[in-house]
Amino acid sequence: MSGEPALMSLVSIAKAIAAKKFSSREVTQSCLDRIAQWQPRVNAFMAIEADAALAAADAADAALAKGRNQGVLHGVPLAHKDMYYDAGKVVTCGSKIRRDFVATTTSTALQRLKDAGSVRLGSLQMVEFAYGPTGHNVHYGAVRNPWNVDCITGGSSSGSGSAVAARLTFAALGSDTGGSIRMPAHFCGVTGFKTTVGLISRAGAMPLSQSLDTVGPLAQTVEDCALLVGLMAGADPEDPTASTLPVPNYMAATTGSLKGLKIGVPTAFYVDDLDSEVARVLDETIVTLRQEGAEIVKVELPDQRQLTAACQIVLATEAAAFHKRWMIERPQDYGAQVLMRLQNGLAIPGVTYLEALRWRGPALAAYLAAVTGTDAVIAPVAPMPAVTIAESDVGNSRDAEAVIQRITKFTRPINYLGLPSLSIPAGFTKSGLPVGMQLIGRAFDEAGLVRIGAAFQRASDYHQRVPKAA
């Protein structure tokens, strides 16, 4: 087999290693070569563990030579957002406070990927404590967008978006509490899967908001994401909030056609205030979905601004509660922006917080009633493509706060409703920046989103485009 292995999709490389067309060492070295080339430009990795990765790859190759295939990810090198505990490893959570924190347990999601045979490349950068939407990090430096290194990656899974886009890892775990998987997927031109809240165990994942946190992957393709979600989903005694529902075969959904499916397009909110190029990409995506056999219908959604407000109340309160001890003992060790966001939660009365939680059921019921008859809703992930790091730096730009509010506008309502949302690369701007669209589904209907997303990727090539190193 010829070509650069690191450019292949997760599913393709896993099959190639299993078939001994590439060794795990060749594949791992290919990723390390690209990391050496790209890391100085994009700052996507928190830690690069080249020697350990190559040793693990050699062990995987030796096992395969003896006929022992550990699982569907046998010998596949991966790196993840640096908030998934891995026993014996430093897990910084993007923070100064946890710069030397060594995990004593391994997160369930990560363990399940290890059990399937994956090899650890290192860890990926992130926004401090996953509390920010742009990718800025005062402690470790901003992560940069491989399509234009002056632009943001989106956050908080900034390293995950950047590393997958530059093909430094075949996939990466992210987390999504207010949009932290979908925004980097959109800004960096990769596929990102925010799963239904409760589908994947959060045991051993750094908490931000227990009501809203979700685990999910970023990868090249919908098929890659389907494979990873299938491996990670399901009951976990370490996380009693995780679903006990049977885990569907998501990979089986990757071949379905769109004939007979109805996809809703919101009449308001998600189509308002769009940059012209995002509006164009939305229109083109709708055309493609229709050409592939889907019926497109308009949907009138309940007031999404109320959902955004409720999400902010829940998120701010829960984040402040998690961080209260350090806010008292080590306020100087937080970045200014993150501390400011955390302080917001101190001023929300308990009754207001509980009202926001109590309203979640009726709000979800109202949303589901509005989308009755549809299989998914399509909407932009953000109203604009990636902005520059400078113009979204709250410390340096007067307009930055407004920019940040606009970035998160279309993601937070979905977190409040706890629904799955699949972000897919759907086009590019004239200046070469990616634009993503999100497919929003019903709770635990990840398979339905996989079916639609995979069909779209069979009809398009945006997910296959790779940024060039200057």
Place this chain on the structure above:
Amino acid sequence: MTRPDPKQVKAMTEVAGVPAEKEVAERIANSIGPAFDGFAPVAGTLPMDLEPASFLLVQRAKVSK
């Protein structure tokens, strides 16, 4: 429901055990004000018998259909 003003925010941070300076309280009041405004149509309107767990009922009921 009305958004808290800086004085109220300052008092709440003191009660919470993480007291904020006057300038910080002003910044917090400005920052969280829109969330209070956005949630105002819902606040105070929910029926007594509604528990947070109703979310799970709605979420999982739809799966079975």
